[in-house]
Amino acid sequence: MSAPTGSAQTGSAPKPRVSARIGGIAESATLAVDAKAKALKAEGRPVIGFGAGEPDFPTPPAIVEAAQAAAADPKNHxxxxxxxxxxxxxxxxxxxxxxxxxxxxxxxxxxxxxxxxxxxxxxxxxxxxxxxxxxxxxxxxxxxxxxxxxxxxxxxxxxxxxxxxxxxxxxxxxxxxxxxxxxxxxxxxxxxxxxxxxxxxxxxxxxxxxxxxxxxxxxxxxxxxxxxxxxxxxxxxxxxxxxxxxxxxxxxxxxxxxxxxxxxxxxxxxxxxxxxxxxxxxxxxxxxxxxxxxxxxxxGSLDAVDEMKRAFDRRRRTIVELLSAIPGVECPTPKGAFYAYPDVRGLLGKEIRGRHIETSLDLAAVVLEEAEVAVVPGEAFGTPGYFRLSYALSDDDLKTGVTRMGELLAEAK
Ligand SMILES: Cc1ncc(COP(=O)(O)O)c(C=O)c1O
Missing domain, CATH: 3.40.640.10 (Type I PLP-dependent aspartate aminotransferase-like (Major domain))
Incomplete structure (x- = not known):
């Protein structure tokens, strides 16, 4: 049986079940968006996730082979x-x-x-x-x-x-x-x-x-x-x-x-x-x-890194172009990493499919539900009014996802 909500029964002074220090930690918003997108996908919905900050490539083979050899060597056990x-x-x-x-x-x-x-x-x-x-x-x-x-x-x-x-x-x-x-x-x-x-x-x-x-x-x-x-x-x-x-x-x-x-x-x-x-x-x-x-x-060599970088660069150009074409969205061209951080403040205060959009958090929720596209709202990064989109996903998913989001956002009135 679980203890009564909020406190353990320890005599007269109830103690919080979780310390204030740890209880105060917020869930990682980026991992939360990713988890929600994966859960919807598992239900069979065609969600495209721009949430996770991780390359979509497999680890280069030479690195995997080194790990395989290491796993077989008892000194590493x-x-x-x-x-x-x-x-x-x-x-x-x-x-x-x-x-x-x-x-x-x-x-x-x-x-x-x-x-x-x-x-x-x-x-x-x-x-x-x-x-x-x-x-x-x-x-x-x-x-x-x-x-x-x-x-x-x-x-x-x-x-x-x-x-x-x-x-x-x-x-x-x-x-x-x-x-x-x-x-x-x-x-x-x-x-x-x-x-x-x-x-x-x-x-x-x-x-x-x-x-x-x-x-x-x-x-x-x-x-x-x-x-x-x-x-x-x-x-x-x-x-x-x-x-x-x-x-x-x-x-x-x-x-x-x-x-x-x-x-x-x-x-x-x-x-x-x-x-x-x-x-x-x-x-x-x-x-x-x-x-x-x-x-x-x-x-080892940086060749595989250069190859991934070329793919990221191509996707970076595509995502900036597609995002910039959406009315109400402004997207500066990022010069590094694999994220775009468009300003979506132009869409706040509007309505989409009967829902009033007050914040970028609201907007991200509508984009996930209606366009089946997962993005992380700027609230997670200390600047409400923005979206973060990771472009470390396939070229096709990237185009489909941003296009789908753009079509939805174009309905904002
Ligand atoms: C700026 C920055 N620093 C550090 C990390 C930590 O990466 P990891 O713990 O996967 O090595 C991340 C991952 O998202 C990051 O974006």
């Missing part, structure tokens, strides 16, 4: 060092130099169970209760939860399409208080696909150094840039930042390896040591088979 296999750490050191020009040592690396664990552990390691984290919005939906769970407070800086969804140093400075400890930086960005220029990255990094603000820089989309845009690593742009900077990365997006769960943190040795202690009690080593697969990914 045992616990391994909590901080990561030494061979993988060495591969991360070499890859970081190759891809971003950042020179690091192996004791600055902690291998994590996906980039998500790297985000959580970074904030848990850096923040004390009351510390503030400047968080430019639109932001990836996990950041505010990870900050809050670590006892920190997100100080959100809202940006819009007029600045390519990137904050200026002036905006960051206006959000800085004596409690500010960290700036979260994500370029190329999820959800907007914005890529910060070298000038902006340098200016922001210099502002951080001058004001003693740490930078947590999420570089997981570093390989996915288009139209000549360049992903600039924050501590490379401003080398003085190295001692107060944590770089987050992983194999998920670059190598179509979302299910393998390998990410990492790169930071100063004291921070990495502390985070490794945390991980040693939390989850220990990442699955050895996945780590061996990641070694193959990082030491």
């Amino acid at each position: 045992r616990y391994s060092p909590a901080g990561g296999l030494p061979e993988l750490k060495a591969a991360i050191v070499a890859k970081t130099k190759r891809d971003s020009g950042y020179e690091i040592a192996a004791n600055q690396v902690l291998v994590t169970n996906g980039g998500k664990q790297a985000v959580y552990q970074t904030f848990a390691t850096l923040l004390d209760p009351g510390d503030e984290v400047i968080l430019p919005a639109p932001y990836w939906t996990t950041y505010p939860e990870a900050i809050t769970l670590a006892g920190g407070t997100p100080a959100v800086v809202v940006t819009g399409p007029e600045t390519d969804y990137l904050p200026s140093v002036e905006q960051l400075e206006a959000a800085r208080t004596e409690k500010t400890k960290v700036l979260l930086w994500c370029s190329p960005s999820n959800p907007t696909g914005a890529v910060a220029s070298r000038e902006l990255t340098e200016a922001v990094g210099r502002w951080a150094v001058d004001n003693g603000v740490w930078v947590v820089t999420d570089e997981i989309y570093e390989h996915l840039t288009y139209d000549g845009a360049e992903a600039v690593s924050m501590p490379v742009a401003v080398p003085e930042l190295a001692d107060t900077c944590v770089v987050l990365n992983g194999v998920a997006k670059t190598y179509a390896m979302t299910g393998w769960r390998v990410g990492w943190m790169v930071g100063p040795t004291d921070v990495i040591k502390a985070a490794t202690n945390l991980q040693s009690h939390l989850s220990s080593n990442v699955a050895n088979v996945s780590q061996r697969a990641a070694i193959e990914a990082l030491t």
